[in-house]
Amino acid sequence: xxxxxxxxxxxxxxxxxxxxxxxxxxxxxxxxxxxxxxxxxxxxxxxxxxxxxxxxxxxxxxxxxxxxxxxxxxxxxxxxxxxxxxxxxxxxxxxxxxxxxxxxxxxxxxxx
Amino acid sequence: xxxxxxxxxxxxxxxxxxxxxxxxxxxxxxxxxxxxxxxxxxxxxxxxxxxxxxxxxxxxxxxxxxxxxxxxxxxxxxxxxxxxxxxxxxxxxxxxxxxxxxxxxxxxxxxxxxxxxxxxxxxxxxxxxxxxxxxxxxxxxxxxxxxxxxxxxxxxxxxxxxxxxxxxxx
Numbered sequence: 001x002x003x004x005x006x007x008x009x010x011x012x013x014x015x016x017x018x019x020x021x022x023x024x025x026x027x028x029x030x031x032x033x034x035x036x037x038x039x040x041x042x043x044x045x046x047x048x049x050x051x052x053x054x055x056x057x058x059x060x061x062x063x064x065x066x067x068x069x070x071x072x073x074x075x076x077x078x079x080x081x082x083x084x085x086x087x088x089x090x091x092x093x094x095x096x097x098x099x100x101x102x103x104x105x106x107x108x109x110x111x112x
Numbered sequence: 113x114x115x116x117x118x119x120x121x122x123x124x125x126x127x128x129x130x131x132x133x134x135x136x137x138x139x140x141x142x143x144x145x146x147x148x149x150x151x152x153x154x155x156x157x158x159x160x161x162x163x164x165x166x167x168x169x170x171x172x173x174x175x176x177x178x179x180x181x182x183x184x185x186x187x188x189x190x191x192x193x194x195x196x197x198x199x200x201x202x203x204x205x206x207x208x209x210x211x212x213x214x215x216x217x218x219x220x221x222x223x224x225x226x227x228x229x230x231x232x233x234x235x236x237x238x239x240x241x242x243x244x245x246x247x248x249x250x251x252x253x254x255x256x257x258x259x260x261x262x263x264x265x266x267x268x269x270x271x272x273x274x275x276x277x278x279x280x281x282x
Contacts, residue, residue: 002231004229028182072254075250082178087271089182
């Protein structure tokens with residue numbers, strides 16, 4: 001599979017996430033669009049990892065670990081995303097408790 | 113067309129359609145369910161790339177844990193579709209135009225990049241994505257970041273509890 005196909009697909013997913021962040025007002029939907037963008041980047045990292053691994057494994061006789069870094073990065077991105085979601089949802093719950101809405105436009109001034 | 117290409121187009125189309133439905137559905141619960149469809153499609157892509165560890169972790173962590181957290185929060189708040197007032201149509205249009213320009217710019221940039229021409233991705237073979245190989249790399253080269261993530265998780269846990277606790281002073 002040419003790597004360009006993966007690039008275009010991931011760019012489409014990422015742009016859908018960007019449009020979602022720009023157009024929606026519900027804080028939870030905005031959060032989900034951020035998850036969508038993170039996943040697009042994850043898939044692109046794995047595709048690049050396999051691209052480099054395929055290029056390195058083509059001529060090598062011993063099995064190489066070229067490209068493992070990309071997949072480890074994806075693992076760490078998932079870890080950070082899990083921590084981010086737990087804190088972010090706690091913030092959204094607190095916001096809902098205080099102003100009884102999850103509309104981000106009510107947050108344009110953080111004071112009061 | 114080989115079976116790999118058919119699966120690629122099928123999973124990509126499913127993922128893009130589900131991602132669009134995440135944006136377009138009025139009910140936040142439906143958005144969460146469509147996002148789970150996106151995660152399943154991306155896990156299918158991981159399996160096609162023979163990244164088996166990430167496919168399983170993606171399903172367990174994202175579709176399992178994070179989405180359940182989202183669903184739990186949405187149901188806790190009892191949000192329905194009428195809770196969200198519509199944004200102004202011009203603001204929506206501006207957002208879509210900005211995202212479209214972003215997409216067009218990046219696609220033109222990627223299609224012209226000399227590093228990406230005639231490069232292929234290794235499908236369904238290569239053992240780099242197996243747990244054995246990734247574990248060796250994770251516990252030799254990346255052992256310090258791996259240990260630091262435990263501190264990150266601890267601080268995130270404490271932060272979530274502190275933020276979610278009812279303020280007793282009020």
